[in-house]
Amino acid sequence: MARILHEQTPTQQWWNHAVIYQIYPRSFASRHGQIGDLPGIIDHLGYLADLGIDAVWLSPFYLSPQKDAGYDVADYYRVDPMFGTNDDAIALINAVHEHGLRIIVDMVPNHTSDQHVWFQAALADPNSPQRQYYWFRDGKPDNHQPPNDWGSIFGSRAWTRVCDRADAPGSPWENDTQWYLHLFDSSQPDLNWDSPEVRAEFCNILRYWLDLGVDGFRVDVAHGLCKDPELPDWQFHWDMVSGGSKVPGDVPPPPQWNRPEVHEIYREWRAVLDEYGPDRALVAEAWVDNLDDMAKFVRADEMSQAFNFDFLCSPFTVNAYRTSIRESLRAMDNVGAPTTWVLSNHDVVRVVSRMGLVETGKGPNGIRPTDPQPDAQLGMQRGLAAHLLQAGLPGSCYIYQGEELALPEHTGLSDDIRQDPAYFRTRGVEAGRDGCRIPMPWNSQLPGFGFSPSGETWLPQPEEWRDLAVDVQLSRSDSTLALFRRLFAARAELRMAQAQLCEVEEDSPWLHYISRHDTRDDVHILTVFDTPTPLPTGAEIIISSRALDEPTAPGESYTVPCNCTVWFTLSS
Known part of the structure; x- marks a missing residue:
């Protein structure tokens, strides 16, 4: 008996079913120097279109002293010369649209730079x-x-x-x-959103970029704008990117995070975006304690998406994923919003490295050469299995640049070249986020793997990335890049994002879902963790995250090995 977790949904706005690719501009591609830039992004839009995504999201490119990699904005109306010019931004927006994609840009409203x-x-x-x-x-x-x-x-x-x-x-x-x-670095003073002038100015900023043609905004620290005006003591510490260190039940709600007043702000912003039509998106980066609180950000008159950090932070275990998927769909369906699945971003250790650690889930805040190192093979298997599971679920999903190449975290960085303020403010207790922000490898035969004309890169790339470079993977049908291209093509063709999702074998040591849509046959999604399992007789494989074990006797079926996801149909 199948348990329905989510009903089939009609095609609505583009973000309900989109695959969105996060570009970290300083590390994507450069046309001019050791820092990535906007023209460099333009040069690789064909690669992204061929990948099969629907939209790109750009981390900040605004004028900034770069104390926190651009999340310290000095001027929201101006592109930092490091990344190009405002004309380059306009050219990028137009080029994205010419490739049939949409573009979301970062908005950083919790704080400014102290140079603002x-x-x-x-x-x-x-x-x-x-x-x-x-x-x-x-x-x-x-x-x-x-x-x-x-x-x-x-x-x-x-x-x-x-x-x-x-x-x-x-x-x-x-x-x-x-x-x-300053809830972040001392160079990032928090704005007071009780000020009418602050609220009015950000509406003007939104309109400026909407007038230039952007399709939406990802809102940084969306849960943090409002504070208790009394500024009371709160004798507890809360790590925003904790992934499991949730505020205990006997601790009072934090006076500086996730206050109900933030929702009034986003209702105002929704009205601004609606001036430009119904197809402009707001995306919440909201690290909150429970999925029901996350769902509040995507009520009909507020935001379009909210990153599902519960899924990102879940350990790679059957019970953790089963619970997260059930509860995520329940919470989002309660407000009529799509679930927005995500496995990595610029703030967390890369997924194929996190998955190779003894403790999976969100992982540590960076990995040093002297720290326990990930099991590369195990991490690759689990990471790709998680990606195929994520892509088969209803809703939208995000992919961080380089995930399609299965790039691992750079765990060999020396402390003397780190740049993340988290490393310095914790006095080296945390390695920080530099290891997931290494410049992309485009060409294995060029200096800097083709990241820049000179071969210079603002952070060094590990030598083992040579075999993972784009040119190498484009030449191989068995590469992870080829796998992601097939994955996103199948996801779109089979309309997985709009389908009903049913759970079967609810107490098994694996996950088994049926994706059901009235335009095609049922698609089964099976994720195996520690217990290999044979596929049913008559299974026709659509895609799998790793090679399946061949039948050993006539009449037998393939066996799904540990740490693997497979999509299949059953012949009548």
């Missing part, structure tokens, strides 16, 4: 109106202690006293004893 004109004005004059655009407050007795005990996601406390800034000595504000809030 607003924050510079706030520093220059304690009585300036811009002080109200941020969280400037007097400290505890005599201003020698911060206003509260909140900690930064990147380590250390979340407050900096103006006169303690490195640029304060001799400056006009060297005697300014007020503190300002």
Whole structure:
């Protein structure tokens, strides 16, 4: 007896069923130097179209001092010269559309750079109106202690006293004893979204990029914009990218995260996007404690998608995946929104490396050469099995650049070349995210694997990536790139994203789903973990993440080995 987890849905907006490819601009491709740029992206749009995706999402390319790889924005209206010009952005938007794709760009509304004109004005004059655009407050007795005990996601406390800034000595504000809030780096002051001016300005920013033709926005730290105005102490630490370190039930809700007021902001933004038609998307990066809270971001009058970090953080076990898939579909169906599946991004260890660790799931915050190393073969098997499972589920899915090549984490970086502020603010306790941000390998025969004309790369590539470069994989029918091309083509042809999903064998040591659509035969999705299982007699294989074991006797069927996903149909 099959249990229906999700009903077949009609084709609605494009994001309900899309495959979206995340581009980390500084690491994708360069036309000019050691840093990736917008023209470099244009040069490889044909590769992305051939991959079979529907849209691209670009991490920030705005003017920035690059203290946090562009997530510290100094000017939301201007492309950083590192990446090109505003004309390059317009050319990229047009080229994406010419290739039949859509484009989502990052929006960073929780904080600005400390070089933003607003924050510079706030520093220059304690009585300036811009002080109200941020969280400037007097400290505890005599201003020698911060206003509260909140900690930064990147380590250390979340407050900096103006006169303690490195640029304060001799400056006009060297005697300014007020503190300002930064839930990330001290160079990223948090905006005060109680300010009408802040809210109005971001609506203007959205319209600027919508006028240029973007198809939507991925909203960074979507759960963090609003804070309890009383700024109470909260004697607990919460790691936003924790993947399992959820706030215990006996701990009061954090006063700085996931407050209900954020939803009013996104209703305003939804109205702005709707001015440009019903096909503009808002995507929430919301690290929240439960799936029902995540679903609140994608109610009909708010956002279009919310990354399913519960799925990303789930260990590679049958029970963890079974629970995550059931609960994710339930929560999203309750608000009539698609589930948005994701396995990796620029903030977490690459999936084929995470899956090769003793403890799978979200994984550590970076891997050093001296840390326990992933089992490369095991990680590859599990990672590809997870990708085929994800692609077969109803809803949309994201892929991080290089996942189609099965690129592993660069675990051999030396500490003296790290750039992630998480490494520095934790005083080296965390390796940080540099290992998942290594420049793409395009050509195995060129310096820097063809990333840039000169062969220079802002972070070094591991030598073992030579055999994973795009040119190598394009020449092989058994490469992971070929597998992903077949996967996305089958996903689209079989309309897997719009199908009903039924669960069978609910208590088995493997996952078995039926994807059912009225335009074709049932497609079975089988993910095997630790217990190999034979396919039913008459199974016709559509795609599998690794080679299946051949029948050993007449009348027998293929056997699915451990750490493998296969899609198949059954002959009548």
